[in-house]
Amino acid sequence: MWYFLELLANGALVGLMYSLAALGFVLIYKSAGVPNLAQGTLVMAGAYAVWFFISLGLPLWIAVLIGCVVLFVFGLLVERLLLRHMVGQPVIMVVMLTLGLEILLRGLVPGVLGAAPKPLSIGVGLSPVIIGDVFLNRAYLWGGVLALVLIGLSLAFFRTRLGTKMRAVSDDHVASWAVGLSVERAIGLSWGIAGIAAVGAGTLWGSVQGVDWTLSGLLFPAIAVVILGGLDSIPGVLVGGLLVGILGSVIPGYLDSMVGGSTREVVTSLIILLTILVRPYGIFGREDIERI
């Protein structure tokens, strides 16, 4: 029983940290209607940015702050220099563009800042929080709390005046243009905010595993989270993250030793496949019905 509870609790916390990596994906999809395949490398770039500023001797919180500014500006530039040129092009080409960005960043950032794993300490000790015979990872606890806060802030943001405009843009680009809303600015803003979320996710995951290119691999669980929760739903990110984290912890926790191999990736793949087959718009995603 304790074992199950430990798998459940740590899985839920890991899932919240996946949610943070997936949040930027949803923000961009909500405004631009494009799945951003570069989200994993944005997380990696965010972690590298924080590590870089810490290595200059800055305190963690200032490094995170500057990292947020850098990634926010980077997001704006992606819209201005790349995406704006894709207006009128098929969506698949925009998706390919984000894939190209992913490959570019994955090579460029470690190439310039160094590919060997780098330490990123956020000052959380190794000793676990112990409840009964359940050991909770302290870093995951902080990560889970931060993920909840950032997801909550994102929800609140979409209730502000600016957020409402972004929702309008996500609903209908043409109608938004017609009423004078700047679709380009809204999309740029969503990329910028996704950059900030990437800094949060990169800092947390970087503190757990060190900073290197493998952080870009968070794209895979992030995709599972958004497909399950709904591509355009922020509450979906939360629920999807929890489910992906819990299932990815509990099932391998019992099956791995029986089948002699890790089953987590199988679980994640099945989540993606079954969700697409049974509920293609995810748990909280909007089902668009078009007249044919």
Place this chain on the structure above:
Amino acid sequence: MNWLRRTTRVMALAAGLGTGAAMAQDAPIKFGLLQDFTAVYTFVSGEYNQGQQDYLALVNAEGGIDGHKFEAIVRDTGNQPQRGIEAYNRAREEGAILFDFLSTPVSRALVDQAMKDKVVLITALHGRGDASDGTVFPYVFPMMATYWSQATVLIKYLEDNGGLEGKKIALVHIDSPFGKEPLPVLEDLAGQKGFELKAFPYPSPGNEQSATWSEVRRYKPDAVLIWGAGGGQSVSVREGIRNGIDPENILSVVWLAGTDAKNVGADVMTGVKRFEAVSSGTDPAIIQRILEKVVEPGNGAGDKANVGSSYYNIGVATMAVAVEAARLALESEGAPLDGTKLKAGFEQIKDFDAEGLMPEITITPEDHQGGGAGRVSRWNGEAWEPVSDWGAAYQDIVRKEIEDGAKAYEGGN
């Protein structure tokens, strides 16, 4: 890109040293160091390659081998066999007679071609363990302890320090062929020595292992072997300690370095042990000479801070063995060297320890592993300190695995 800058600098250095008195000698002996600087092996390749280039620069600075200089051809393969094959073909055309890919997928993809082309392929600490059988893989030289030999050295250390009978040993490994590689040897040893072995796989790349370690903690092992690489190794150590495993009882495959200690926390990791193929630190004589004759004059291939690190010194050791093979080949076969002559040089290496940098290795036409020796070292909070002597263990079991694998290769598997 640092590696590109380093490559240009070393190639320029090699070219520069090729002028003057050395012009009278043959063209430089070319080694193709075609490695993964941008993908999976980035945790090791930068320091490793820097050590290789610095050692070749040292040999050149000291006049070469009877005037014969060396040139490193350095290119990135991104751990992709297709790019590796392309880089190999280019380097072959440029005259390289020895190749080091430091990538199991690329090395495996080029084993047949290298043997067909009769050029030397060194596969230290990666690639096929069964290539230690020189009768089946005449041009492939693992030349350091295979993962099987590393497992036996670690088990021997546990046997010598508390015994094995009735003990519980956990193998926490990345779920990949590399992670599973020590299993058959460990299972054989468990049967022979009377200890219990249980394997705990975690998914690649190992950034999240909490569920695995929850299970390990409940298994209550007496010792834990961790078998991964890169960032996953520091996650393993951290999760092990978090789950109450005494760091003194955590032992690692060769891929655990000072970088990982920084990631985990240098103090926190105190007590963790690892297999060591090559001494680390700047004390060894060769490293001192590199500092004096290559790094201090400003001809180093990278950051001075890397000199003496675990992976840097492994890179130095690989080139020390290769240059020794070239020296023996020049003595017995004469210039100019080609792959066949260099292979003959490798097979004459006897009791070579690179001036104390590594355990003595002896390579024969049958044994391309070189004896499979190593030692165990312990992280003391600041550096790795040896806690056992250089030596090999249970090579009969290792040899069985090597021969079984080689037979399967011959049979087309």
